[in-house]
Amino acid sequence: MTGATGNHTAVDVIRAKRDGARLTDDQIDWVVDAYTRGAVADEQMSALAMAIFLNGMDTAETARWTRAMVRSGERLALDVGRPTVDKHSTGGVGDKITLPLAPLVAACGAAVPQLSGRGLGHTGGTLDKLESIPGWRAQLSVDEVTAQLRSVGAVVCAATSGLAPADKKLYALRDVTATVESIPLIASSIMSKKIAEGADALVLDVKVGSGAFMKSLDQARALASALVSIGVDHGLRISALLTDMSVPLGRAVGNAVEVAESVEVLRGGGPADVVELTVALAEEMLSRAGVTASPADVLASGEAYETWARMIRAQGGDPEAPLPVGRHKHVVTAPEDGYLTGLDAYAVGVAAWRLGAGRARKEDPVQAGAGVLCLAKPGDRVAKxxxxxxxHTDTPDAVPAALDSLTGGYAIGDAPPTRGPLVIETIRG
Incomplete structure (x- = not known):
């Protein structure tokens, strides 16, 4: 029988979770290992994922599931001569924070091993953004990662194939079986990769709002709590910041345009919200890493930009090279006088995706120069x-679809809107 080894069968595990039972540690260890080895078939793991989606997993089950996924591959041992701390964002629109944050925290004295991903749908991918820099490469060996952390203090690259291979298989399966939106499966997916990465501490940026995966504060809080609980179970010094993603972060949404905005921040300028969140996350990361420094002062000094330039050069990129620009531009103008009262993050994210900045399938190419510049933000007074x-796009035929996605995505009124805080709350382990 497929999916039967030793004292377990896949059918028994599926049936247990289908009927609402708590999976034992032994069942979890076995099914994750067997699926990684190919002894449990995709259709069986699909059934189990749906059973988990419908019936959930408790805190102990989720922690054990994460541990089993970590054990499916290698775990890095990062001996780099300074404390290591990473950041993970659950994804948003204009969320280029990793780009200024990693060199800033490194310039403050910690080491940042940032293993990142690519964009899918309306949320951008850090690697796609950095690949708009001429010559920059995402694929590094473990030895290269370690050497760069020692010499520069920060690395942003693709995860090696040996880290949490069970997650890679299961992630692809969840994407095509409508089982993505399960907090235990999301939390174990994120944390298995981060734990395998080997950092001493971790700060999570859990987005909430229209442009985020979690639309409500209750959803975001539940995910953040699950992530922190798993981290504590694995001995990580961990925090989660719940941050607003109802409006795009900064003014640039895309790939090269977000790199350009990140460089502005590193040079001491840039949009206030990007600076605020970068500094807030840096403070939390340094606190978790046990490093005493003022990231605001380091950012103002220019040291973070110098670290950025070294980080880009170390991965073959030219930090001074001109960035790609979309060959075609289309401007959306204000239909009337007033205040911009709303700018929906999801609508802007979908527009950037349709212009070529994102992808519908993981194998699709992206345009480095495509994206949206938000020339006004909520609260700004605008004239008709x-x-x-x-x-911005290289494919003018994409503009009508992008404009369609922006229908209803912004609003103009007689009075400026009230805005809540960018950092809504913090959960610490």
């Missing part, structure tokens, strides 16, 4: 005919 958004 004033540019609100600038759409």
């Amino acid at each position: 005919g004033q540019p609100l958004l600038e759409l």
Whole structure:
């Protein structure tokens, strides 16, 4: 029988979770290992994923599931001469924070091993953004990662194939079986990769709002709590910041345009919200790593930009090279006088995706120069005919679909809106 080894069968494990039972540690260890080895078939793991989606897993089950996924591959041992701390974001629109954050924290004295991913749908991918820099490469060996952490203090690269291979298989399966939106499966997916990465401490940026995966504060809080609980179970010094993603972060949404905005921040300028969140996350990361420094002062000094330039050069990139620009531009103007009262993050994210900045399938290419510039943000006073958004693309035929996605995505009123805090709350382990 497929999916039967030793004292277990896949059918027994599926049936247990289907009927609402708690999976034993032994069942979890066995099924994750057997699936990684190919002894449990995709259709059986699909059934189990749906049973988990419908019936959930408790805190102990989720922690054990994560541990089993970590054990499916290698775990890095990062001996780099300074404390290691990583950051993970659950994804948003204009969320380029990793780009200024990693060199800033490194310039403050910690080491940042940031293993990142690519974008899918309306949320951008850090690697796609960095690949718009001429010559920059995402694939590094473990030895190269370790050497760069020692010499520069920060590395942003693709995860090696040996880290949590069970997650790689299961992630692809969840994507095509409508089982993505399960907090135990999301939490174990994120944390298995981060634990395998080997950092001493971790800070999570859990986004909430229209442009985020978690639309409500209750959902985001539940995910953050699950992530922190897993981290504590694995001995990590861990925190989660719940941050607002109802409006795009900064003014640039895309790939090269987000790199350019990140460089502005590293040079002491840039949009206030990007600076605020970068500094807030840096403070939390340094606290978790046990490093005493003022990231705001380091950012103002220019040291973080110098670390950025060394980080880019170490991976073959030219930090001074001109960045790609979309060959075609289209401007969206204000239909009337007033205040911009809303700019929906999801609508802007979908527009950037349709312009070529993102992908519908993981194998699709992206355009480095595509994206959206938000020339006005909520609270700004605008005049009729004033540019609100600038759409960039190499494929002009994509503009009508991008404009369709922006229908209803912004609003103008007589009074400025009230905005809540960017950092809503913090959960610490």
